[in-house]
Structure formats: C-alpha cells, structure tokens
Amino acid sequence: MNTRIPVRLGDRSYDVLVGPGVRTALAGVVRGLGARRAVVVSARPPEWVPDTGVPTLLLPARDGEQGKTLSTVEQLCGEFVRFGLTRSDVVVSCGGGTTTDVVGLAAALYHRGVAVVHLPTSLLAQVDASVGGKTAVNLPAGKNLVGAFWQPSAVLCDTDYLSTLPRRELRNGLGEIARCHFIGAPGLRDLPLPEQIAASVTLKAGIVAEDERDTGVRHLLNYGHTLGHALEIATGFALRHGEGVAIGTVFAGRLAGALGRIGQSRVDEHLAVVRHYGLPTALPADVDPAVLVRQMRRDKKSVTGLGFVLDGPAGAELVTDVAEDVVTRVLAEMPRADLADLVGAATTGPVPA
Template sequence: MSTVITVSGGGFRAYDVVIGRGLLPDLGRRIAALAQGRTVIITDETVAALHGPAVLAALEAAGVRARLLTVPPGEASKSFAELERVIDRLLAFGLDRRDLIVALGGGVVGDLAGLAAALFMRGIDFVQVPTTLLAQVDSSVGGKTAIDTPRGKNLVGAFHQPRLVVADIDLLATLPPRQLRSGWAEVLKHGLICDPAFFDWLAGEGAVGAGGDPAALTRAVVRSIEIKSAIVGEDEKEVGRRALLNLGHTFGHAIEAELGFDETKLTHGEAVALGCALAFRFAATNGLCSGEDAVRVEAVMAAAGLPTRLDAVGAFSAEALVTRMAGDKKAEGGGLTLILARGIGEAFVDKAVHRAAVAAFLKTEGAS
C-alpha cells in the first residue's frame, strides 16, 4: 500500500512522490516508464553496499540498462571537486539528453546528483530515491540542488525538479539512530511552520517515529511531504512563502559552517533542531511569541534526542555567527532575514532583523 502525492506548480512539470513500504522491488518498473536510454545511479559508498545490488537487480528485471557511480559519504562530497568528477564520469559514460540519473542516498547525494543533472547537457532528467528520513521529508522534494563552499552551505546550485521521488520507508531501517533523529528534526519543523495539530501528534503518540516505528514514520513522511509540496507548488523559486521551509536553517547553517560542516560534531538535522529552538527563543525574547511556546519547542526537540542549546555543541563567537547569517542566501541588502514564529504553526518571514539584536541574543545563549 502506497501513498502518491503529486507536486505541481505553474513553473514546472508535475511529478509524483510515492511513499510506502516495500517499494524498492517495483522501482525498475517505475524507472522503465521514464528512461528513454541509459540510467546512471549516483550513490555514496555506504548506500551502494547496503542497497546498490537490490536497486540494480530491480532495474535489470525491468529491462533498464543501469550502472553505479559512487561518491564518498559525507557533506564533503557537496563540493566543486566532486561535482566536476561526477560530471566527468557522466561524460566518459557517453550519456546524452535522453538518459536518466537516479539519486540513491541521503541529502548529500540528492543535492549533488540533482545539480549534476541540472548542469549536464544543460539539464537531463533525474529521479530521487531518498534513503534517509531527512531526505525523504525534505531535500528530495522541491527541486533544490546545491553544493557547499567554504563561505557557506548550499550557496551554489540550481532549481531542477525531479521526474519522480520514491520514498521507501523500509530503507530507513538501516539508518543509525542518530541519523533517524536528525531527520525527525525536519519532520518537527513542518509542524512548527503551519500545522500545530501535526506537531501535537509528533510530540505525543507519533513520537515513536523518532525511534523507528514504521507506521509513525509513514504518517510523518506523508504529512511532511503534503506540507512541503503545497508550499513548493505555490513558490518554486523561493521568492515568497517557500522561505518558511527554512525555519531553523539560518541559525543552523551558521553553526554548521563554524563547525566546518563536521557531522561528527553536528549533523544537519541536529543543526536545524537547534536553529528552531533558537528561533523560537529569539521570537519570545522579542515578544513575538509566548515563552511557553519556546519552552515547549525546546522540550519536544530534547525529548527526541536533539540539541537545543548552543553551548552544548561548541564554543562560538556571536559576531562570527551573525556574519555567517548575513551571508545566508535569504539575506537581502546586507540585513538579516530570519524565519520566526508567532506561535507553534505560525511561522513567518522577517526581513528586517537587526544584527545587533541577534548578536546580543546569541551572547545570552552562551556565545562570546
């Protein structure tokens, strides 16, 4: 049994997101319906060992000619050097515009493979097969593709929508607990943006999803993609409402950059969780939302095993963090743009946040 959500908007071709359990054996049939020529599966070395043989077998059974192209696991693969290597291999394989890329992996693989697909021959089709919770509920849907630079995360990229997304909940069973919790942060974020009832469920009965319960994970993935697909359909290029999906990310990306994008210290999902907690506390400090809401957000994040305090993850300079935030891709005119909230489920974009106010707040949070 699977759920199909169609992502559609005025500026791009509609595509389906298929969510369910046991979807991998049928992947070949779905790919065969799209592939006109050859297929290259871009994945990382860890995922290749776990799922590569099953995916290749599924495609071969459906008559799809496919080969694997692997990259090293980890955020470091979202680089100019790895992008160049991937594109060079695609050229060496002799791919053309009729061919297809399958991104099999987490957010790093999806971002890198998607950007390679966007650039190769000025754009070829690709399919997302996300293998992490974070990728299933966030990065695989919406067409954002990017690499990092030393100056910040996701600053070089393109909007390139996939042809299909296949989110097999069973693949999440191979995730380490920390990675599952990291994805749960993005699930919680969706409730915080616009669905307080969903957040209530995640904080209560649905909390078992953070520990791997398949039924709870399925419901969480479906609702998260419903929320994200609706927002993307309204605003593909993030000129308005789509910015809400970055709740927690401006703080989070700055913290990740200061830590050198070292996932042994802080994963992306953990950074988002910490960023959400900071955004709600900043909003409460400035009288935008109640202190009770900020406390509850922190408590729910902490109950899921996610970080909520800056000084618990490292030592930071307030000015260095603010400088990073000013370089965020949402920043305009040299000021700070933050996604804040008037309450749980009531996120909004504030494009006029004073640097001094954020610096002062970060010092109360333990930054120097």
C-alpha cells in the same frame, strides 16, 4: 501501505511514493521516461540498488558534506560523458541529502538538464532534501551557495532503507520533522514515523507548488535553518544538518520572543517540541557568537541585513533586517554544552517511534 503524494507544478509535476519496498517501482519510472540508459549514483551497497530495467552505470556516491562540492559535480558529469549518457536518459540518486543535492545539480547541468529520479535512503533526505527541486553544493564561504532548481521526475521514499540507519542518522532527520510543527504541521508528534514522513512531504509539496522558486512562502521551509547552517560550518560539520536545525528552531523561538512576536509559552513550546524528538537544544560551548552572526549574514535570505523565518501572531513568516544586537543577545542567552556531549546525546537514548 504506500502513500502517493503529488507535487503539482504543471508540466514539471511528479509523484513522491512513501512506503516499504517502493524502490522497486524504479524500473517502471525509467520506462515511463523513455530512457535507454541510466546512471545510478549510490551511497548504498549494490544489493540495495533496484534494477532500472535499462543498461546502467553504477557510481559510488561521496555522501557527506565534504563531498558536496563543484569538483564532485564535475567528476560525475565526466562519468556521464564516458558512459554516453544523452539528454533523453536518466540519472538516479540513491543516498542521503548530500547525494540528492549533488546528483540533482549534476543532472541539472549536464546537457543543460537530464531527468533525475531520487531514492532517498536517509530520514533527512526523505522528509526534505529529495523533494522540491533545490539542488546545491557548498563553497568554503558557506552552505548551498551554488545551485539550481531542477525538479525530479519521481521520488521513491522507501522506508525499508531506514531500518539500517544508525541512531544518530535517524535523529538527524527528526530535526526537519520537528520544525514542521511551527510551519503548518503541529500534530506530527502523535504519528508513527512513516506517517510523519508522509505528512512532512505533503506539507512541503503544497508549499513548493505555491512557490517553486523560493520567492515567497517557500521561505517557511527554512525555519531553524539560518542558525542551523551557521552551526554546521562553525563546527566543521561535526554537528549534522538536522541537529543544527533543531538548535536553530529553539533559537528561532527565543528570537521571536525577544522581538515580541510570541509569548513565553510559545517560546517554551519550541524547546518542548525539539526535546520530544531527543534533539540537541544548546549551543556548542566553544562556538563564538560573532562567528555565527557573520556566517548568518551570508544566508540567502539575508539581503540587506540579518533575516530569519520566525513565528508570530499570524504564524511563521520571513522577518528581515533583524537588529544584530538582538540576535547577539539571544545567542548569548542560549544554554551551552560541550560539542562532544551534543554529539554523544544523539547516539544514545530512545528515538521516538
């Protein structure tokens, strides 16, 4: 059974479809846009790419953080020009979160904006990256430092794509689902995976509708991400995004406890939730806390000091100007594990259904 979730943004509103086989709705979406041509940028084999119903250029995606660069965006835009793509046509992404980000940014910049439709093929992209209109690429100094807001015209979360994912890639997406427990969706652990996806998207759609440009409540979606992004960079992306967010969620609980915002039982709940999804909870043994702090200062939420989304008496909220010595102490108190063990644990053991 398919679920339709509206993202209500006035004239930028669109629907997210979740369920098996929903990718076949692509031709109807393209027809509704009035596009005469389409460029599909895909990290999947051609047989997994649905028909657009119009003349189409199929380009391979460079899925992965290493391809999430301005040079990749420039290359895509060059292909758009050679194909003759106009402002009234459409670009389609078919891949994971990095593909969604890069293709979305290329669509936002080309002719100052051309319609984009996302077909997220990873769990991470379905529950988070494809929805909300944030597009970005990395710089050597940090993650997602160059980007734009560009809402898609539709998002088709086909759960059939998930059947081909390796175990670690499924766990990667579970990191985003786990953090939802602390920002408004505490009951996800008891749901089957398709319902977890729909509930995560519903939560995000409501937050985005309230704060499209990330000036207020949308900060909640960054729960666990400040340390998570720093860990990705510090490990050369050996840790995946969802794994970093999982560790960042455990850290967020510990930091909130150290600041007196929550009690020990709630701190322990962060650990229990992350463990439930089979995700890593320890810091890599060879990562220097000073490097992590330096990287976290570059986070977009950090304006005059260190900033984190933290749990508290009234729920999660953005906390700014957190003292560096407290952050360093909490990092020092985190359990440590070899990076190889953290990565290896993500490829074995059961994945919650």
